[in-house]
Amino acid sequence: xxxxxxxxxxxxxxxxxxxxxxxxxxxxxxxxxxxxxxxxxxxxxxxxxxxxxxxxxxxxxxxxxxxxxxxxxxxxxxxxxxxxxxxxxxxxxxxxxxxxxxxxxxxxxxxxxxxxxxxxxxxxxxxxxxxxxxxxxxxxxxxxxxxxxxxxxxxxxxxxxxxxxxxxxxxxxxxxxxxxxxxxxxxxxxxxxxxxxxxxxxxxxxxxxxxxxxxxxxxxxxxxxxxxxxxxxxxxxxxxxxxxxxxxxxxxxxxxxxxxxxxxxxxxxxxxxxxxxxxxxxxxxxxxxxxxxxxxxxxxxxxxxxxxxxxxxxxxxxxxxxxxxxxxxxxxxxxxxxxxxxxxxxxxxxxxxxxxxxxxxxxxxxxxxxxxxxxxxxxxxxxxxxxxxxxxxxxxxxxxxxxxxxxxxxxxxxxxxxxxxxxxxxxxxxxxxxxxxxxxxxxxxxxxxxxxxxxxxxxxxx
Numbered sequence: 001x002x003x004x005x006x007x008x009x010x011x012x013x014x015x016x017x018x019x020x021x022x023x024x025x026x027x028x029x030x031x032x033x034x035x036x037x038x039x040x041x042x043x044x045x046x047x048x049x050x051x052x053x054x055x056x057x058x059x060x061x062x063x064x065x066x067x068x069x070x071x072x073x074x075x076x077x078x079x080x081x082x083x084x085x086x087x088x089x090x091x092x093x094x095x096x097x098x099x100x101x102x103x104x105x106x107x108x109x110x111x112x113x114x115x116x117x118x119x120x121x122x123x124x125x126x127x128x129x130x131x132x133x134x135x136x137x138x139x140x141x142x143x144x145x146x147x148x149x150x151x152x153x154x155x156x157x158x159x160x161x162x163x164x165x166x167x168x169x170x171x172x173x174x175x176x177x178x179x180x181x182x183x184x185x186x187x188x189x190x191x192x193x194x195x196x197x198x199x200x201x202x203x204x205x206x207x208x209x210x211x212x213x214x215x216x217x218x219x220x221x222x223x224x225x226x227x228x229x230x231x232x233x234x235x236x237x238x239x240x241x242x243x244x245x246x247x248x249x250x251x252x253x254x255x256x257x258x259x260x261x262x263x264x265x266x267x268x269x270x271x272x273x274x275x276x277x278x279x280x281x282x283x284x285x286x287x288x289x290x291x292x293x294x295x296x297x298x299x300x301x302x303x304x305x306x307x308x309x310x311x312x313x314x315x316x317x318x319x320x321x322x323x324x325x326x327x328x329x330x331x332x333x334x335x336x337x338x339x340x341x342x343x344x345x346x347x348x349x350x351x352x353x354x355x356x357x358x359x360x361x362x363x364x365x366x367x368x369x370x371x372x373x374x375x376x377x378x379x380x381x382x383x384x385x386x387x388x389x390x391x392x393x394x395x396x397x398x399x400x401x402x403x404x405x406x407x408x409x410x411x412x413x414x415x416x417x418x419x420x421x422x423x424x425x426x427x428x429x430x431x432x433x434x435x436x437x438x439x440x441x442x443x444x445x446x447x448x449x450x451x452x453x454x455x456x457x458x459x460x461x462x
Contacts, residue, residue: 005066009112020070023066023070023074024070027071027078028074030079031076032079032083035080036419037420038419038422039081041419043417050076051076051080054076083096084096086441087443087445087448087449087452088420089421089422089441090424090439090440090441091437093261093262093288093438095290095291095440098352100355100356101294102296103351104350105296105348108343108344108345108347109343114341115150115337116337118330118333119330121333124347127346128336132148132149132150132346136303139267139285139287141280143280143305145306145307145308148287148303149313150301151298151302152300152339154262154288154300156302156338157259157261157300157302158259160302161226162196162228163338164283165177165226165255165284168309168312173222173224174223174224175225175226176223176225176226177199177225177228178199178201178217178221178225178254179201179228180208180209180228181201181209182207182230182235183259184230200221207238207428208240209241209245211241211247214227214248215251218248224254224255225252225254227248227249227254228257229242229257229258229259230259231259231262231263232259235395236395236426236428236436237263237372237395238392239392240258241278242258242277242278242281243277243278246282250281256282258285260286261287261288263275263393264276264288264293265293266292266365268358268365269361269365269366269369271366288301289301291440292364292440293352293361294442295345295348295349298345310335315335321333363442364442368440368444369391369393371439371449372393372437372439374446374449375391375452375453376391378450379453385399385456388428388434395437395438396437397426397428397434397437398435398437399432400457403460405433409425411460414459423435423437423452423456435456437452
């Protein structure tokens with residue numbers, strides 16, 4: 001009898017996985033029970049020491065066996081996790097993934113197709129084509145030439161957008177990137193990575209890019225330009241005035257990219273979709289469904305208005321896309337990404353879209369936006385707190401009345417160290433520091449928001 005460990009694929013794979021999955025699920029439950037809150041108590045040193053003690057030797061001379069290794073390490077990792085499924089874990093654009101999407105991700109791991117040649121991913125390549133076509137049409141409407149590329153998230157999608165602008169530029173001068181002061185850090189970083197001139201930062205008073213300042217900047221700027229607007233800022237969840245920005249770009253012949261990594265989830269909502277008016281006028285759009293899409297990481301996309309722009313990514317490697325294979329009808333996948341080996345992240349997204357439909361996704365989005373408005377109302381009438389502004393998406397900024405920035409930062413760190421709550425921090429253009437609640441948990445209820453405010457109030461000096 002073979003002593004080799006079993007594989008996840010093939011007809012025997014499910015039988016090998018079934019008992020291991022039972023172990024994993026038990027360990028997830030045990031770890032969450034031990035943690036007892038949104039994140040482990042004790043702070044970095046305590047958490048690290050506990051994990052090292054529980055993990056033991058990671059490369060022993062003789063293995064402990066699958067059941068013991070899974071039980072030990074999954075329990076330890078879960079006990080030491082910041083759990084976005086806990087309503088009091090509300091710091092970042094880090095969503096609790098749907099069970100159906102997570103189950104689909106298990107199938108993707110078991111099958112392990114690599115999306116860089118058809119002979120490694122026959123059905124997955126077709127599913128990716130179906131999914132990207134579906135999401136390109138959802139983003140751009142009936143635009144016949146739209147396409148979408150799968151990415152690891154907003155950062156890779158933004159980098160691809162800048163790359164496509166560089167590669168489609170026919171002007172002898174290099175493309176100059178213009179970003180709002182509110183833009184995600186990945187955009188200026190992309191210009192640096194791609195050897196482009198330093199980006200020009202346009203003022204963003206009140207957190208959104210100023211179209212008049214953009215118009216002035218483009219008037220004085222020679223050569224080709226790429227303007228990057230934002231639909232869902234990281235700090236406050238704000239949406240730039242997209243129609244006005246698109247008008248300015250068209251007057252100056254500038255290419256427009258919209259980073260909608262956060263805000264793209266509104267596309268599924270009949271109630272909130274109008275907040276994205278003007279989006280379809282962008283040449284490229286970043287989407288990220290491990291935010292308002294409830295997918296396990298990673299689940300990003302770059303939508304492209306003109307699929308001809310994607311030809312800039314064409315790459316030839318004989319062992320993956322030989323000319324005679326392509327001419328014989330084998331799909332060429334290598335030009336669909338800057339990565340070679342990549343997971344079929346499209347499976348979990350496709351399963352989720354099919355399982356929930358547009359109305360199901362809209363219900364999730366509408367719920368978390370409504371939660372944000374409820375939290376904002378609680379803060380607005382509470383004498384111990386100051387509200388930054390009415391939320392646009394699902395982010396709420398607030399601060400204890402009269403607290404210094406140093407005290408506010410200490411409150412946040414104390415809650416983290418105690419394992420009681422996970423809140424983010426954001427500094428607005430007025431220079432003040434705010435606590436940030438990013439509400440992405442569709443199971444959270446108003447009582448959870450009240451509990452969160454009580455925790456913060458309990459750490460605020462009277």
